[in-house]
Amino acid sequence: MEITSKTNQKVKQWVRYHQKKYRDEDQKFLIEGEHLIEEAIKHAAIECIMVRKGVKHAFSSYPCYVCSDDVMDKLSMSVSKADIMACVSYLKAPMKWGNRLVLLDQVQDPGNVGTIIRTACSFGFDGVILSDQAVDLYNEKLIRSTQGALFHIPVWRQSLLEALEICHNHQIPVYATSLHKAVTLSDMKRVSSCALIFGNEGSGVSPELLAKSDQNIIIEMTAFESLNVAVAAGICMYHFRKD
Amino acid sequence: MEITSKTNQKVKQWVRYHQKKYRDEDQKFLIEGEHLIEEAIKHAAIECIMVRKGVKHAFSSYPCYVCSDDVMDKLSMSVSKADIMACVSYLKAPMKWGNRLVLLDQVQDPGNVGTIIRTACSFGFDGVILSDQAVDLYNEKLIRSTQGALFHIPVWRQSLLEALEICHNHQIPVYATSLHKAVTLSDMKRVSSCALIFGNEGSGVSPELLAKSDQNIIIEMTAFESLNVAVAAGICMYHFRKD
Incomplete structure (x- = not known):
């Protein structure tokens, strides 16, 4: 199918997914670039592919819309406009509780959260839980920062107090950085x-969560004493990685 | 001194510093926010302060320009427009070679480089060297990501092949991630x-540098096998931190 008009109904619908409220309404989001689509294919439900006219691709088993340059440029959220994109259904929360978990308490920067998801995946963690006030999981920059890890590790939103209680019931020790x-x-x-x-x-980490954790951890530093949260999380996850 | 016009000569000059070529020409750059200015004061040469009219500050020992809202909004590069900024002279390369160094080979993302500088400072490294092709040190996002560490640890640009030779002459072992x-x-x-x-x-890391390093290091991963460079650097720097 070919789309050449920016006012096409499909285009209008996809562009709405640049905004959280419309993503939440339809439970769908957009991803950009071949690499992310390859990762999404393995674990997520792809609704369709949008490709710039003249660009070859290997995703022929999905419904595909061939788009003119101005349509693709309108759909893409990145500075270097994408040649290929996909519309994907929201991810599902996992069926079972894991043994190695990362809990993100109001982490706000999408790049930080995406990077932490990527790291958690690489060190064999079973899931990442975002607190109610953390950044939206389907933020474009967050997805890009995961480098596709989002499709390999369960990530969901939940009250962290509730999550802590489940951890305690499962005899999983809870460590907070402080x-x-x-x-x-x-x-x-x-x-x-x-x-x-x-x-x-x-x-x-907020005081009510610190109060309910089993142990506070500090990363030893020499000077300056300031670490980006994704770096601090990376150092801790490496320590507690799955062999 | 009060500035109310966006066409004021000083304003024009500062706005030019949003671009690398003018920064390089005058060897000056802009920083935003109270925290960065506080850090800069300790180790860098501050030329002047620009403050939004009505905003109080504690930097009265420096020449200060009180600016109208539209002037400040024009000067500021951040989305959340700054209330206070400073014009600062380029940093100087250090006088002596350190024992713990970080070499960044063509790292491109300003956020990654800034975060690595911040981490290097926290773990007691003596300097960070950017390769010729790495991102500009005075990029606004890079400076912001350092959280001021830029003013506490020497950071300079040099051919990494040259830097490796100096390390070898100083009997400093060189480790590359691979x-x-x-x-x-x-x-x-x-x-x-x-x-x-x-x-x-x-x-x-480029092959010619790998060939000249004393040892390749790999960070053990469980799955996915993908880490952001600032996270990988953080994990390695923590391992080799200064006690």
Whole structure:
């Protein structure tokens, strides 16, 4: 099917997915670029592919719309306009609770959250839980930062107090990063199950979650004492990685 | 001094510093926000402060321009327009060679480079060297991502082949991250001096640098096998941190 008009009904519908409220309404989102589509194919439901006219691709088993340059440029959210995109259904929450979890308390930057999801996937974590106030999972920059990991590891939104309770019921120890009353990371025994809480970029993990965690962890630093949350999370996840 | 016109000569001059070529010409750059200015004061030469009319500040020992809203909005490069900015002289390369160094080979994303500088500072590294093709050090997003660490640790641009030679002359072992012929990070002995090379987001460390490094390192991963370069660098720098 070919689309050459920016006012085509399909185009209008897809462009609405640049905004969270319309994504939530239809439970669908857009992804850009061959790499993300390849990753999505493995674990997500792709509704259709949109491709720039003249561009070859290997996704012929999906409904495909060949789009003119101005249509693609309108659909794409990235600065370097995409040649291929897909419309994908929202991901489902997992059926079973994992052993290695990452809990993100009001982490706001989409790049940070996407990077943490990517790292969690690489170190064999079973899931990433976003608190109610954390950034939207289907934010374009977040998806891009995951490099496709989003389609390999369950990520969902849940009250973290509720999540902590489930962890406690499953005898999963909960560790929060904090500068106070904390054990240094290198003194922490590597364990086969744990839930790690990382906090907001400015204010850290909130006091009510710190109060319910089993242990506070501090990453030993020499000077300056300031780490980006995705870096701090990466260092902790490496320590508690699955062998 | 009060400035109310966007066509004021000073304003025109500062706005030029949004572009690299004019920064390089005058060897000056702009920073935004109270926190960065506080950090800059300790180690950099501040030429003047620009403050939004009505906003109080504690930098009264510097020449200060009180600017109208439209002037400040024009000067500021961030989405959430700054209330206070400063014009700062380019940083100087350090006088002596350090023991713990980070070498960035064509790392392109300003957020990644800024985050790596921030991490290097926190783990007691002595300097960060950018390869000729790496992103501009005075890029606004890079500076913001350092959270001020830029003013606490020497960062400079140099041919990395030249830097490697100096490291070898100083008997500093050079480690590069690579997926091939590599020793796992946790098997690496913690040493009191080292130079760590991290590569471009897409292509990694270039072959000519890998050929001249003393050892390749790989970060053990469980699955997916993909890490953001700032996260990978963070994990390695934590391992080789200064006690």
